[in-house]
Structure formats: structure tokens, C-alpha cells
Amino acid sequence: xxxxxxxxxxxxxxxxxxxxxxxxxxxxxxxxxxxxxxxxxxxxxxxxxxxxxxxxxxxxxxxxxxxxxxxxxxxxxxxxxxxxxxxxxxxxxxxxxxxxxxxxxxxxxxxxxxxxxxxxxxxxxxxxxxxxxxxxxxxxxxx
Numbered sequence: 001x002x003x004x005x006x007x008x009x010x011x012x013x014x015x016x017x018x019x020x021x022x023x024x025x026x027x028x029x030x031x032x033x034x035x036x037x038x039x040x041x042x043x044x045x046x047x048x049x050x051x052x053x054x055x056x057x058x059x060x061x062x063x064x065x066x067x068x069x070x071x072x073x074x075x076x077x078x079x080x081x082x083x084x085x086x087x088x089x090x091x092x093x094x095x096x097x098x099x100x101x102x103x104x105x106x107x108x109x110x111x112x113x114x115x116x117x118x119x120x121x122x123x124x125x126x127x128x129x130x131x132x133x134x135x136x137x138x139x140x141x142x143x
Contacts, residue, residue, distance in 0.1 A: 001053060003114065008088070009047020011106060023061060023111035026091060030105040036095040041075045044091045044109055052083040052114065060091055061111045071097025074110065081112075 005013055014024035028034075029047035036042050052058055060079035066072035075094040091110045095101050103109065133140075 001056070001114075003053070003058075004051035006049040007047060008049065009045075011047060014048070014112060023113040025063070025108040026060070026089065026110045026112050028091075028103050028105060028107045028109050030103065033105070034103045036072070036093060036101045036103060038071075038095050038098055038100070041092060041094045042103070044093055044103060046089045046091065046109075048089045049086060050081065050089060051086070052081060054083045055118075056083055056114050056116055057081060058089075059113045059115055060089070061113060063108060063111060066109070070099075070101050071095060072101055072109075079110075 007013060009027075009029035011027045011029055014026060016024055026046045026048070029045045034042055034044070050058065058081035060074065060081065062072070062074045073094055073096050075092040079092065081089060089112070093103070093109060
């Protein structure tokens with residue numbers, strides 16, 4: 001599968017860093033550094049525009065090193081880029097840490113994973129089939 005990319009930034013294309021990697025790093029495409037204060041959000045441009053094949057989505061995920069070392073996460077948990085979107089890929093970062101965090105041009109800020117999906121049809125019914133679990137949720141199995 002090929003994903004067509006337009007690169008309007010000064011950074012290299014996304015690449016897999018190891019043979020077993022499922023995601024590619026996205027980098028900040030900034031004219032000047034940005035200081036992200038605690039609990040502040042910022043929409044970070046990447047300079048990349050992608051043509052994702054129909055039947056696929058790109059999931060934007062946080063980087064574990066940024067999360068554990070600096071408290072930097074994605075404000076929306078996981079971002080989704082649909083196959084019909086043609087705008088710039090941007091990443092909503094949030095600083096959940098206690099110290100300001102500097103984002104510089106070229107910093108690896110997130111990962112992008114391409115995932116195949118299927119569209120489904122929804123059927124309106126009066127009730128659902130029973131299961132052993134039933135309505136139990138939200139911690140019903142304990143810690």
C-alpha cells in the first residue's frame with residue numbers, strides 16, 4: 001500500500017525506525033520554538049499532507065518517552081485522519097507535566113499508525129442478546 005505525501009515543511013518524510021515498528025514518527029514543523037506551559041494545549045503543524053487510501057485511517061498517537069519523561073500527551077487521546085481529509089496533519093499536544101516544555105523544529109512529537117477498517121451497517125432493534133457479562137462494566141472484574 002502506498003500513501004501519497006506532500007511535504008510543505010523542511011523535514012524528511014516519516015519513516016519506520018525499526019523493522020518491527022508499526023508507527024512512524026511525526027515531527028514538529030515550526031518557524032520558532034514553542035513553550036508549552038503546564039495544562040496548556042498547542043496545535044503543532046507537521047508540514048505533511050497525506051492521501052490515505054479508502055478503507056484506511058491514520059491514527060495519531062502519543063510518544064511514550066514524551067509522556068513518561070515530560071508529561072506530554074495528546075489532548076484528544078488518539079487523533080484520527082480520515083481517507084478523505086486533505087489538510088495538513090497537525091498534532092494537538094497537551095502538557096500534563098509540572099514544568100514548561102519546549103517544542104523545537106524537528107522534534108518528534110507523535111506517532112502515526114495506518115489502520116485498515118471496515119464500514120458496518122447499524123441495525124435498530126428493541127433489545128440486545130444476553131451475555132454472561134451483561135451490563136457489568138467500569139471495573140466490575142476488580143483491579
